[in-house]
Amino acid sequence: MSTLLLALQAAGWSRVLLCSVSTQCYRTMSSQKLLVSPPPPLLQPLSVPDRLLLGPGPSNPPPRILSAGGRQLIGHMHKEMIQIMDEIKLGIQYAFQTKNPLTLAVSGTGHCAMEAAVLNMVEQGDKVLVAVNGFWGERVTDIAKRLGAEVHQLVKNPGEYFTLEEIEKGLIQYAPFLFFITHGESSTGVVQPLDGLGELCHRYNCLLLVDAVASLGGTPVLMDQQGIDILYSGSQKVLSAPPGASPISFSNRARKKIYNRKTKPSSFYLDMEELAKYWGCDDNPRKYHHTAPINTFFCLREALAALAEKGLENSWKLHKENSLYLCEGLQKLGLKLFVKEPDARLPTVNTVFIPEGYDWKEITEYIMKNHGIEVSGGLGASAGKVLRIGLMGYNSTKFNVDRVLRALEDALQHCLKNKL
Numbered sequence: 272m273s274t275l276l277l278a279l280q281a282a283g284w285s286r287v288l289l290c291s292v293s294t295q296c297y298r299t300m301s302s303q304k305l306l307v308s309p310p311p312p313l314l315q316p317l318s319v320p321d322r323l324l325l326g327p328g329p330s331n332p333p334p335r336i337l338s339a340g341g342r343q344l345i346g347h348m349h350k351e352m353i354q355i356m357d358e359i360k361l362g363i364q365y366a367f368q369t370k371n372p373l374t375l376a377v378s379g380t381g382h383c384a385m386e387a388a389v390l391n392m393v394e395q396g397d398k399v400l401v402a403v404n405g406f407w408g409e410r411v412t413d414i415a416k417r418l419g420a421e422v423h424q425l426v427k428n429p430g431e432y433f434t435l436e437e438i439e440k441g442l443i444q445y446a447p448f449l450f451f452i453t454h455g456e457s458s459t460g461v462v463q464p465l466d467g468l469g470e471l472c473h474r475y476n477c478l479l480l481v482d483a484v485a486s487l488g489g490t491p492v493l494m495d496q497q498g499i500d501i502l503y504s505g506s507q508k509v510l511s512a513p514p515g516a517s518p519i520s521f522s523n524r525a526r527k528k529i530y531n532r533k534t535k536p537s538s539f540y541l542d543m544e545e546l547a548k549y550w551g552c553d554d555n556p557r558k559y560h561h562t563a564p565i566n567t568f569f570c571l572r573e574a575l576a577a578l579a580e581k582g583l584e585n586s587w588k589l590h591k592e593n594s595l596y597l598c599e600g601l602q603k604l605g606l607k608l609f610v611k612e613p614d615a616r617l618p619t620v621n622t623v624f625i626p627e628g629y630d631w632k633e634i635t636e637y638i639m640k641n642h643g644i645e646v647s648g649g650l651g652a653s654a655g656k657v658l659r660i661g662l663m664g665y666n667s668t669k670f671n672v673d674r675v676l677r678a679l680e681d682a683l684q685h686c687l688k689n690k691l
């Protein structure tokens with residue numbers, strides 16, 4: 272080609288040739304005039320501000336995790352990737368404290384794991400009992416109803432947790448095959464005690480499903496010892512990894528129910544039997560299911576490695592200490608904590624009443640604008656009533672507690688509404 276061009280050029284032909292090529296190009300292009308032009312904002316550089324994320328998630332990833340996300344891609348079926356997925360599996364088994372073979376990360380956020388848990392367990396008409404003491408029970412109710420389950424709710428005031436007696440009553444009254452409860456209720460800031468719950472559920476032939484998206488790594492959850500049948504979490508809370516890969520695990524009891532379904536789960540993407548083959552959780556050969564979010568898995572691998580290095584007990588202790596330190600500081604500012612019982616306070620997402628005369632939105636906006644810190648308002652039943660201050664993973668430090676307390680004190684001085 273280039274030899275030909277050179278020869279033509281030497282012969283003085285090049286201008287004629289190029290001209291005719293480009294005219295032809297122009298004609299074909301103009302016959303398909305573009306309807307949408309390149310959007311001007313996309314022609315500007317990407318803009319991402321530096322913020323300290325102390326809301327209910329995401330939290331700031333440490334440099335180690337950020338750089339893992341920026342590594343070069345490899346193929347999703349390359350042996351190195353399979354190795355990384357195996358390491359993720361081991362990391363989740365450690366974080367969950369389980370030996371379940373059916374343990375993996377779904378390619379999606381916490382909601383994806385939540386949906387995967389429910390849709391693999393539930394078939395049309397199955398009875399499900401959902402503990403509702405905040406936003407997440409309502410969300411699972413919605414998901415289970417969409418899947419055709421017969422859903423009953425056990426309801427408790429936001430800010431409170433369920434006792435074993437209350438749960439037992441519900442199990443007797445509704446005889447569900449599946450019971451859902453939230454371990455770290457991040458809309459209200461409550462931690463649900465889990466001891467004895469698995470045993471109780473099994474006594475009534477019921478499987479126990481627990482949401483630990485906001486609590487994993489921040490406060491103890493021991494899947495096997497507590498008899499939890501299905502446990503899921505997320506990546507962007509205590510693990511301080513970007514959202515998009517969510518740990519999930521099924522006990523052998525739960526796994527049996529899945530493998531004996533009468534109907535296939537409604538989603539191919541989240542079908543655990545298929546995912547188990549992709550993740551090498553059974554004796555079948557590995558099989559392509561979908562292209563894993565490879566770099567997101569790199570990040571999750573590093574997050575789980577960091578947790579393993581630090582140790583679960585240290586991580587729980589650190590979150591507890593920093594939460595206590597924050598709660599003390601909030602009370603010193605004259606603020607009232609939303610969860611009355613100190614032991615029931617979730618160390619990862621702390622809830623505090625918005626004092627009278629203030630608009631929550633003004634406070635959060637003031638803190639964002641003047642201090643570069645994200646804190647959040649309430650969610651669901653707690654909306655308009657509380658501020659939620661997250662102390663999760665990498666940024667759960669005394670230094671950051673001091674920062675957010677100073678910011679809040681400043682906001683309280685500047686945002687007071689004139690009372691009419």
Ligand SMILES: *Cc1c(COP(=O)(O)O)cnc(C)c1O
Pocket residue numbers: 327328380381382383385407453455456457458482483484485505514
């Ligand atoms: C954040 C959260 C979720 C949802 O996770 P996403 O990653 O936002 O989809 C579910 N449950 C609890 C308790 C949470 O805190």
Ligand SMILES: *[C@@H]1O[C@H](CO)[C@@H](O)[C@H](O)[C@H]1NC(C)=O
Pocket residue numbers: 321322323324331665666667668670671
């Ligand atoms: C997160 O916390 C650490 C430790 O206090 C700090 O070094 C880091 O700058 C914080 N990240 C952000 C985004 O503020």
